[in-house]
Amino acid sequence: MAEPTTLPQPPDAAGGASARELLELASQALRARRMGEVAEIELAIQWAVIHGQPRDDRDPMVEPAGNGTPALREHAIPELAMARETHPLTTRALIADGLDLAHRLPLTWAVVRAGECEPWVARKVATITRGVTAESIGTVDRAVSRAIRGHAPSTVLEIARAKAIEADPEGHAAAREQARRARYVTLSRADEHGYRCVIAKVTAGDAAWIDAMVERVAQILRTTLGADHNHDELRSVALGWLARPVELLKLLLEHTEIGTDDETGEVVRPAWMPEDALATVERFCTLPARRLARLRNRGQLFVHVSEAVLRAGRGVARVEGVGPVDVRQLHEVLGNAEVTVTPVLDLRGRRRVDAYEHPEDVKDHVWLQTGGDCFPFTPRTAVRDGVDFDHAVPYRSPDTGGSPGQTGPHNSGPLRRQHHRTKTFGGYSSRVVGPGRHLWRTPSGLAYLVDHTGTSRIDAEQAETMADSVQDGVEIYVGHSLAYEPA
Structure with a gap:
């Protein structure tokens, strides 16, 4: 008989507590967490208040919250994000929700501040009702403030949606029309097994035809790949065929019988083939192989793999825009594409x-050298074509006294366009303090080091020492220094 599972012991603060006392401690911990989240929201609101006026004509203002809430300096948001160790968009959302609660949903905000509900539910209500006008939001606030104490979150959010429609039917109709036009196709991030989701919003008609084509290709693949693949797997493989039109057309033609009508003598087309497709098919059949090969899509893919992994054929590779994958899965990413391998860059130069x-x-x-966007606390999900290569120390033309050799790895970092604007106009400064090491200082004097370990906060004295020493060709690390010869 198996030994009974031993439950983990409670922390020292609850050591020896009875069941009733543990329940009381759980309630206290719940309230402490809620009040901690309230404190974060209040700090975000106050940050917006003290940055409610532009510094000059080039300092843009934004209104992240709903109608009737104050604006704040756009470039002030990243500094608070750094202090919170989050992405600027995450902090912008916190500020927006806080301003909505304080200015548009005061009754609900009072319940939140008392610790009598989950702050995340109130924030979700603020997001749902952001499009409601300032004149009508009171209807939502009164209903939600009565429900948010004791009802389940799903019930509260349903009430919020219903009251938002009731309070502003014209605004809801406009939002619905805007949503109808907001069509897109996007990709999720890769999971731990190297697979991604294709997410699309299309018309009902296009969705039906895509589904039918995927189903038809899956049926064909069942005969070619064998019966050991389940239907959903075959449909997933079939979707990939849609990206290869030449191969797809060949597959469909090889598995479709095109005959003639016995009475009229007209060619009988399959459902997937439009009326003018026969002439197109005949043209395809006359094209030489080289011309067909040119119909393939072209692209550039950056794959990072170590020499040891490459030699062993086992390990992890990192594909930009995809993430880490088993090196044996690279054939799934590359498919049957023609691959051109470029030489490895020697980073010592x-x-x-x-x-x-x-x-x-x-x-x-x-x-x-950097591995992605070098802005503090930013995920390394940017792709090379999606960043600006920014001079850490602003470039000065030689005609105005600028020194030679200002552009190079010693003075450059990749930044997404928004982060580039923040650095240029927001009063932030950066320095390259070693290969792949970027020192950032904010308008309020906070300092952060971004390197291969991530982002870490350092004190102002350390930052000053790093910035001064790198001019002499010395990299300063915490606890030691490493000298190198400047190029």
């Missing part, structure tokens, strides 16, 4: 150029 523009080889060096 530190080329510098005089021009403002970054040459492509310098961009490659900076990108590989």
Whole structure:
């Protein structure tokens, strides 16, 4: 007989407590967590208040919350995000929800501040009702404040949605029309097994035809791949065929009988083939193989793999835009594409150029050296084509006293466009303090180091020492220093 599972012992603060006392401690911990979240929201509101006026004409203001709430400086948001160790968009959402609660949903906000409900539910209500006008939001606030204490979150959110429609039917109709036009196709992030979801919003008619085509290809693949694949797996494989139109057309033609009507003599087309497709098919059949090969899509893919993994054929590779995958899965990413392998870049060289523009080889060096967007607490999910290569120390033309060799890995970092704007106009500064190491300082004097370990906060004295020493070719690390010869 198996031994009974031993439950983990309670923490020291609850050691020896009875069941009733543990329940009381659980209630106290719940309230403490809620009040901690309330404190975060209040700090975000106050941050918006003290940054409610632009510094100059080039300091943009934004209104992240709903109608009737104050604006704040756009470039003040990332500094609070750094202090909270979050992405600026996460902090912007917190500020927006806080302003909505304080200015548009005061009755609900009072319940939240008393610790009598889950703050995340109130924040979700603020998001749901953001489009309701300031004149009508009171109807929602009164209903939600009565329900949020004792009802389940799903019930509260349902009440909020219903009251939002009731309070502002015209606004709801406009939002519904806007949603109808907001069509898209996007990809999820890769999971731990290297698979992604294709997410699309299309018309009902297009969705039906896509589904029918996927089903037809899946039926064909059942005969070619064998019966050891389940139907959902075959449909997933079939969707990938839609990205290869030449191969797809060949597959469909090989498994479709096209005959003639016995009475009229007209060609009988399959359902998937439009009326003018026969002429197109005949044209395809006359094209030489080289011309057909050119119909393939072209693209550039960055795959990072160590020499040891490459030699062993086992391990992890990182594919930009996808994430980490088993190196044996690379064939799934590359498919049957024609692959051109470019030489590995030697990161020991530190080329510098005089021009403002970054040459492509310098961009490659900076990108590989940094590994992604170098803004503090930013996920490394950016792709090379989606960033600006920014001079850490602003470039000065030689005509105005600028020194030679300002552009290179020693003075460059990849930044998404929004982060680039924040650095340029928001009063932030950065320095490259070693290969792949970026020192950031905020308008209020906070300092952060971004390197291969992530983002860490450092004190102002350390930051000053790092910034000064790198000019002499010395990298300063916590606890030791490492000298290198400047290029």
